[in-house]
Amino acid sequence: MMWTSSTVVTKSECLLEEYATYGNAQCWNGAWTTSYTAGPSATKMETWRSRRDSAKLCSQFLSSSTWRVITELLSGLKTLRPLSELLDMVKPPPERGTSIQVHSTPFGCEAFLNAVTRGAVCGVVGKRPSLLLTDTATALGSEGAPVFTDGPNKELVGTVVCSVSWWRGEWVGLTLAAPLRAVLAAKLRVPPLHPPRAPASPLYSKILQIVDRTTLLVRCGAAWGAGVWLGRGHVLTCAHVVSSHASYKVSLYCQNKKETAMVRYKTKDDKAYDLALLYTNPDYWTHLTPAEFAEEPAEKGESVLAAGYPYFNENNLEDLKPTVTSGHVNNVSPSMIQTSCCVQSGFSGGPIFRITKELKVEVVATIVSNAKAQTGASFPYINMAVPSRAFIRSVQHFLTERDESVLSPIENNKEIVQSQWRLLPYRSKI
Structure with a gap:
């Protein structure tokens, strides 16, 4: 086949067009040219470079004008920088509580090109670490997107590896990100560096310290959830978390400690308010801080935190810490609070915190579940919690008097309340 100048230019234009539109392009802060979610591999890049080199060898058979057009077209194809240079540029993974932002192109649609979503690092997995859990709301097609610290500098710290996933029979609302420093060190086969990690703000760090000393992990058999430390050896959690307590022991974990507990009170299964009160030896938990419960009711629209x-x-x-997500109060009633915090299995029994203007950390509700469809699908950003005002007086009375009969109002038998918690419309009998 004889190549004419128009044939060569057309082939080159097709190559450049494929490179420019292939996959989900993400901006890497100007330092790292382009990342592709499903884009060209290094092998394909080398293929293109080989074609370019072959074209140079054949340039003597092409006219000067044709070669000039080819050179101009291929000059726009930026060469990817070495991974070692990117390793020097990437910052250490941030600590839990650090504000971040993700630049992505949801669904690979150009209409959403370089969309920015903000959130925070909710949890850190592994000692390196190997995975970051964030509550940034990303969508399919965001995989491969860069993760930056929020602020004027926007330092590159990671890349999205999973925006939507299915685990333990439910959709996971947390966005999973890989710390780029650990990934590149493994790829380049160099010893992982351990420079100081970017800390959260001093104010948020103080809030997290209170959350960590208040929120326990509760395990009963194969089930687990969260609990709130009340002091005097008592822990508040959900009844369905310890529903198998007659067959399996109940264990508590917090702040590098593990101890057993006994169930002092539990509402009946599948009945509002689905709460349980546990007791453990208080001598093992002197390092914990009793939760402070809010006296004022939650307000629609106020910012809150969820822990589990x-x-x-x-x-x-040693590294066990609760995952903390942020959101807002969507709806309020005397018997239920709905929030937009990302809640998964393992949050049941955990607290919903309010941060007051005086920077006090108060529990306004106890998480029970997220919304579920009849098909079993769950919606992690729509969840229900029991307002503290619905039970705290009975619990405080019990802690003082040790009279279990005062806990009976917690099992609310009003039909309107039971219907609400079954997410059914209430129909008056009148």
């Missing part, structure tokens, strides 16, 4: 344990490693209690 969607995952944990029983062999690594």
